[in-house]
Amino acid sequence: MRLLLIEDDRLIAEAIGARLDALGHTLDIATRRTEAIDARSHDDFDLILLDLGLPDGDGLALLEGWRAVDDVTPVLILTARDTLDDRVRGLDLGADDYLAKPFAMAELEARVRALLRRARQRTDNRLSLGAVSLDSTTGTAWLGETLLDLPRRELRLLEALLAGAERTVTRELLEQRLFGFDEVGSNALEVYVSRLRKRLQGSGVAIRTLRGLGYRLEPERT
8 A cells, every 4th residue: 555654753754664664555755744745746645644743834734635625535643742632623624543652553553454444445454356365454465375475566566456456557556556756667567567477377367458558457368
């Protein structure tokens, strides 16, 4: 999943980033309100983690602005403000959850899992098509009962394709999921698609290329 963390404390941001990255998520970090506005105007995210005390403005103003234009991206507030009034105001403005600092990373992970499940109206964390399945919270994938040992970007690619199974997933969205804000080479995505295709051979599931549109994960044609 692609997440946006809005946090001006570099140490906290790096700690959260390392933890969520290890679970297979793509995490982009904005340290200021202006950076967050720019990121959100150009890209889509599955979840936003929002600190309220930003150096160039209040995080609640960001939340209020997004909800005013019907942006329903799940938002988890992370903040040192822990009064009842602060929590109520954040939730009333449209936050989906609230976690006070300092917090345990295990609790952060659990709340992220819950919000991502809720956003997809699922009761568990597994995506699947045919014999291929993936647990998006633990970053593990299977082919039948066999564990697929996938490098991180192949795992993110499989996750994005499974989330849009039997539908066309655009090249742009896949590049966002795999590379975030990093520079992308002209054939970088094709390299990862080719590698994943080889791993899925004989599974009954195939990655179909739709020229000029993107890719689709679908049952293999017989």
